[in-house]
Amino acid sequence: MNTIKKVAVLAGDGIGPEVIAEGLKVLHVLADALSITLETHDALIGGVAYEATGTPLPEETVTIAKDCEVVLLGAVGDFKYDTLPPHLRPEQGLLGIRKALNLYANTRPVKAYDALLDASTLKPDVITGVDLLVVRELTGGLYFGQPKVQNENDAVDTLTYTRAEIERIAKTAFELAQQRRKQLCSVDKANVLATSRLWRDVVDAMAPQYPDVAVSHMYVDNAAMQLILNPRQFDVMLTENTFGDILSDEASMLTGSLGMLSSASFGTGSYALYEPSHGSAPTIAGQNIANPIATILSVKELVAVSWEAPDLANLVDVAIENVLAQGLRTKDIAQAGDTVVGTREMGDAIASALKSLTSSYSSVV
Ligand code: IPM
Ligand code: MG
Numbered sequence: 001m002n003t004i005k006k007v008a009v010l011a012g013d014g015i016g017p018e019v020i021a022e023g024l025k026v027l028h029v030l031a032d033a034l035s036i037t038l039e040t041h042d043a044l045i046g047g048v049a050y051e052a053t054g055t056p057l058p059e060e061t062v063t064i065a066k067d068c069e070v071v072l073l074g075a076v077g078d079f080k081y082d083t084l085p086p087h088l089r090p091e092q093g094l095l096g097i098r099k100a101l102n103l104y105a106n107t108r109p110v111k112a113y114d115a116l117l118d119a120s121t122l123k124p125d126v127i128t129g130v131d132l133l134v135v136r137e138l139t140g141g142l143y144f145g146q147p148k149v150q151n152e153n154d155a156v157d158t159l160t161y162t163r164a165e166i167e168r169i170a171k172t173a174f175e176l177a178q179q180r181r182k183q184l185c186s187v188d189k190a191n192v193l194a195t196s197r198l199w200r201d202v203v204d205a206m207a208p209q210y211p212d213v214a215v216s217h218m219y220v221d222n223a224a225m226q227l228i229l230n231p232r233q234f235d236v237m238l239t240e241n242t243f244g245d246i247l248s249d250e251a252s253m254l255t256g257s258l259g260m261l262s263s264a265s266f267g268t269g270s271y272a273l274y275e276p277s278h279g280s281a282p283t284i285a286g287q288n289i290a291n292p293i294a295t296i297l298s299v300k301e302l303v304a305v306s307w308e309a310p311d312l313a314n315l316v317d318v319a320i321e322n323v324l325a326q327g328l329r330t331k332d333i334a335q336a337g338d339t340v341v342g343t344r345e346m347g348d349a350i351a352s353a354l355k356s357l358t359s360s361y362s363s364v365v
Pocket of ligand 1: 245
């Protein structure tokens, strides 16, 4: 049966368009394997949207995203917008679309690929076998709390969380832990922050509903240290918005590069947004050197969750492993002796490895 699936494509700024192009190659291979006709709808976000329309998140973009329900996003931001008023900065486009679609649950899987163990700054024996998931609250906390003001000599950001906001993200984390190794580490700063004490109370109150999940709590400063001391201890890490932003960048280095970390965000309905965790990297934009793997892994999540084809999606991992095993590397993950390839070549290699893998998949479904 041939079904049509829509995906809103928000390539954004910097390396965004380059990595999205490679992600789309892979998405087309997966669509073919599922006999899906892929309909992509491009829309503007970030600096490019500001240039074209005067706002980083045009109304039309929100409309297209809501109509498609599934969004694939590149990256936003450029130093040249640093002096714009806060509400016009590219980042507001990203925060705005997350809020507009009510995407409160952000998941960032961190997996150490054997072929990349030497690419990390950490010792191979520390990162071998790392397989953890950061579950980050995405629409609350310091990012959105009011008041938020900057005056000449003082400034305020507000850290606020309601019980309901904590419950819904904790529910996501508990359920994901149930599908994994059943360990949930909730990260907070309950020795100092009131929001963290509420966070801890809520998680503890919910724990009896998930008797199969082992719950622990960890202060965020300790969590930052434990991530590089002994990352294999973690399965699911549950965090509020700001802590998750920081810890997920840190955790990405366990994979060898921020260019390997995908990100998927969900709300209550079928809205979902898939994006690499990295930024727009304007200094390397347009040079065909960015690593497209984070975006390709985000496409994998799209197919696993929004298209409900997790077995097929897992072949993306196999394809990446095969390509890495051939010694192909983008610059950020290259070691002496590797073949350094560009963004496009890496995307082509993964798409073609995936095509071979999916041809046998298609014949069995
Ligand atoms: C991320 C990014 C964003 C965030 C920025 C670009 C607003 O760092 O997705 O981690 O802080 O959430
Ligand atoms: Mg970040």
